[in-house]
Amino acid sequence: MNLSSYKDPDGGRQRFLLELEFVQCLANPTYIHYVAQNRYFEDEAFIGYLKYLQYWQQPKYISFLMFFCLYFLELLQNPNYRTAMAHPANKELAHRQQFYYWKNYRNNRLKHILPRPLPEPVAPQPPASLPPVPSASPAPSPMQYNNMLPKNEPRNMVSAGIDPRKRKYVLLSSS
Structure with missing residues (x-):
């Protein structure tokens, strides 16, 4: 059979899928270690x-x-x-580094893609003829925030005597 006249019956789909699967297997350090242990990396x-x-x-x-x-x-x-991946310690190191990369990938990426908060707008200065406005009281401490929550807030329902199983209906009816 002449190779130049060979036509792939499915248009190369099967080959594409096999190569895709193999390339994705390379994301597994354990698989790379297996290939190295079986001396595939010595084959030109x-x-x-x-x-x-x-x-x-x-x-x-x-x-x-x-x-x-x-x-x-x-x-x-x-x-x-390729030769280093035949050693089990290197496989474990690569696997651990990959794990920590995936573990922190989202957080590290969000640091770079989330927009930074806009600077606080500067309040216009009152005219010189008006007396200065007294400054607002300082922000309440975190302990005071708990008392400022509305009574139908889910965190306060148990203390208010509302059955947690019925809280959905209480929240909807108060809206």
Whole structure:
């Protein structure tokens, strides 16, 4: 059979899905450790396949990926990293770093994308002929806030003798 005349029956969909699944498996340090333990990283054809898979970094393919696997795909291009991942301690280190990254990813990202509060507006200065307005009393202490809550606030319902199971109807009727 001539390879140049071969037509993929599903238009390459099966190959695309297999490569997508494999690239996403690279987001798992335990899987990378398994591959290193079984000496796949010593096979030049497999190394060539890892280089070929870098096409997933293109914007038209990146949208299909669900995990942070491109980082590991990039690391696997380095022969030192491939040999280091055969050691169980390095697998655990990579897994731990990945865990802490995912654990703090949302909070770290929110620090950079949330808008900063606007500066307080400066009150206009009264004309010089009017006497100065006395300053407002200081803000109440946090202990005083509890007494300022409305009586139908869910936190006060139990102390007010309202059955917590019926609080939904009490809140709706007071609106």
